[in-house]
Amino acid sequence: MSGDLDPHGDVTVDRVALAEELAGEAAGAGHAASADVAAYALGLGDDSLVLAQRLGDWITRAPELEEDVALGNIALDLLGHARSLLHYAGTHDGRSEDDLAYFRDEPDFRNAWLFEQPNGDFAHTIARQLVASTYLVELYRHLEASTDATLAAIAAKASKEVDYHRDHAIQWTLRLAGGTDESRRRMVRAVEQTWPYVEELFRDDAVVVRLADEGVVPLPSSLRDAFDSVIDQVFAEADLARPEGRTAFVVDGRGREGRHTEHLGPLLAEMQVLARAHPGASW
């Protein structure tokens, strides 16, 4: 089963070297991120880090072994993106990727709320993946043309990977929506409960407006049409409705300002516990 899915090649621990090379390149480029670029990279890095942390929980618990591998692969890609982005953000004030990941408190995390939402059942994870990856595909595609060489390089590598993540999410959306009555019921519910978190991804704030003026980043709001059109195509094939304007509940995501849902705190507590028990230690 799922033999038609791209297994995304073999994973080996070799792959983690890629993220390091990239981080090295960024450092080698010798320029420190400006305050605005650092703030932006931090938000995007936190999105990826928090989602990688969530997806990692599926490993050993996925519905089939192929999914242990696939979701683990996706988590590993996102973790790689997070490392590159946090590394770059840290060049602004001399903090390392680990300083940023392990020694910031919840209000200093800048991820959007979508990414910190719990895994739920497999349908919820797929709905979250569909939104996240469709958004990231559009974002990285534009970011590849950034006037900031480091962001452009990170985006060029990430672009190919999130493309695969989106394929994976689309395939499963179709399967679950078009599978059994139960899977369809679960997929419909997952879409309804995920959609309230979409809005925040496309909100422009002062930092991105300034950066967009300089051609460093695309305005989030400018990505919305492309996002909607991909989702509409997928939903048409899956016979699902986009719950726009009548979502199950309304949320006012303020992750970029450091305000979070109740779900982020426990995630960070778990992620940071060992590092914080040994401050200054090297691993």
Next chain:
Amino acid sequence: MTAPAELSVASIDEHRDDEAQARFDDLIAKDSRIEPRDWMPDAYRKTLIRQISQHAHSEIIGMQPESNWISRAPSLKRKAILMAKVQDEAGHGLYLYSAAQTLGIGREEMMQQLIEGRARYSSIFNYTTPTWADMGAIGWLVDGAAICNQVPLCRASYGPYGRAMVRICKEESFHQRQGFEILLELMQGTDEQKRMAQDAVDRWYWPSLMMFGPPDDESPNSAQSMAWNIKRFSNDELRQRFVGMLVPQAEVLGVTLPDPNLTWNEERQAYDMSEIDWDEFHEVLAGRGPANAERLRRRREAHEDGAWVREAAAEYARKQAAKAATAA
């Protein structure tokens, strides 16, 4: 059909079997590979199914003790390496289930045997991982022992098994190096980190030696497996080889192997060591280890919780095939 005809058919079959057996014996004698399309004795097939499926189960259950630390890995680099490692193990499980499937058993059947507690997997994974240093000790000792066991299996007479092992062994040696590096980093760190590393080595050393199985004089299946070129070295030979590899590495790390009687015996050209606690080995094997119940529970839950997803995928595939058929 008349009786004589039946007889003659049976005798032709028997004749064919003799010829096939001779061909099989010849392939084994020449140390050639047996492939899925080749005739093979029933006992050979059964032995392989048992061994390969147990091996696959070990890879899958073996993901659990390490996945315990993915969420808490103390640096992002270590998190990435650990995640990739656990992924590798899932991949190993998949290759091995595929190899077993070429012998005529289905993955679902093997999975059922596992979650119903009717199949074995390596007992080592019934030990727990209370500290981060266990990630180092598992890589260094458990993957290390796995390599010693598995490198000879790359030459196993059954083709699909041998080829799966070649891919797997390459990755296992990365795992061992990563485990060694984790311990090395800890041993160069704070006093607390050093204590953590030594404690983990103390807990994993003996179980890792048990991974080679009972002593040669108590290993009833070994002789036949060696005759069939499935197994190449005896349990005790492999255990010696492993200890020989560990001793210099422990010196580099600065950890003490927890056996006061471990010394090189010039005369025997082998290490003398304390008696292994085989009672513990048999207890864990019998299901009374620290985490046997937990490991099976997790696997069963994942399988049962995922049933609706697998059914959905199967149903979707059926509908797509039906659509394609009407379109054609």
